[in-house]
Amino acid sequence: MEAKKHLGQNFLIDKNKIKSIIESIPNIKNSTIVEVGPGRGALTKPLVESAKKVIAIEIDKDMINILKEEINDDNFILIDEDVLKIEWEDLIKEESNIQFVSNLPYYISTKIIFKVALEEKFESLSIMLQKELVDRIFAKNNTKQFGRLTVAIGSLFELENKINVPAGCFNPKPKVDSGFIVLSRKKIDFNIEEYLIFIKCCFATKRKTILNSLKISGFSKTLEVKKYFEDNNIKLNIRAEEIKINDFVNIFKKINL
Ligand code: SAM
Secondary structure, three states: OOOOHHHOOOEEOOHHHHHHHHHHOOOHHHOEEEEEOOOOOOOHHHHHHHOOEEEEEEOOHHHHHHHHHHOOOOOEEEEEOOHHHOOHHHHHOOOOOEEEEEEOOHHHHHHHHHHHHOOOOEEEEEEEEEHHHHHHHOOOOOOOOOOHHHHHHHHHEEEEEEEEEOHHHEEOOOOOOEEEEEEEEOOOOOOHHHHHHHHHHHOOOOOOEHHHHHHHOOOOOHHHHHHHHHHOOOOOOOEHHHOOHHHHHHHHHHHOO
């Protein structure tokens, strides 16, 4: 069966990498794993062997049929659905110690990351990404790659582990190398949904000043941000790329006091 390009199907075939990936997932033995895009089960099978329970979500009916044939385990639940249509609340309300795992379909990786970030019950995210996205996630401020994704991930998660995965570990072989990163959720004391909206507005217009971006996006507390800059001797024409991750959190907390 041919891999479906439009569904981002690059299957993991390197046994050693699969082993290292499974070993890197936090607290696997006691956890419920939510896996997006199990495909032919390269990660799913060892996950079912190691974890307390696995809930896998797959959009491709051909893959669903393969998995139904090959995995028979009371602790394995297979959901035939588009992950973007899933309501986490319905899926995981009965679960605890929930870890998210995915060799992400690259055409919607960022959308899935933001969707998972919003659900605090996911204690960790262990995800395979194309190298370009890994670089964006760990970019330093004042660089081209630093952006909304960098700040969102850096504010909400801590990096636990990173495994380089060369293109040759997949079939079909993608054009670029990938990285598998393990992120654990930080303890935070602010509203994630509102914070992510704030970050989105800050980066709404690249190259413009942050105050302009906030104004153009209709952010309701733009004046409070301006006051924060004045009170903290920050130049008013500062751009979002110049601000460090921790300072986004500080600004957000202060304007919401
Ligand atoms: N986990 C397998 C592996 O590592 O070999 C396959 C990973 S492959 C990169 C991505 C998987 O995500 C494919 O099985 C694809 O069919 C599935 N997928 C693509 N879009 C999806 C969606 N919107 N919802 C759920 N699964 C999706």
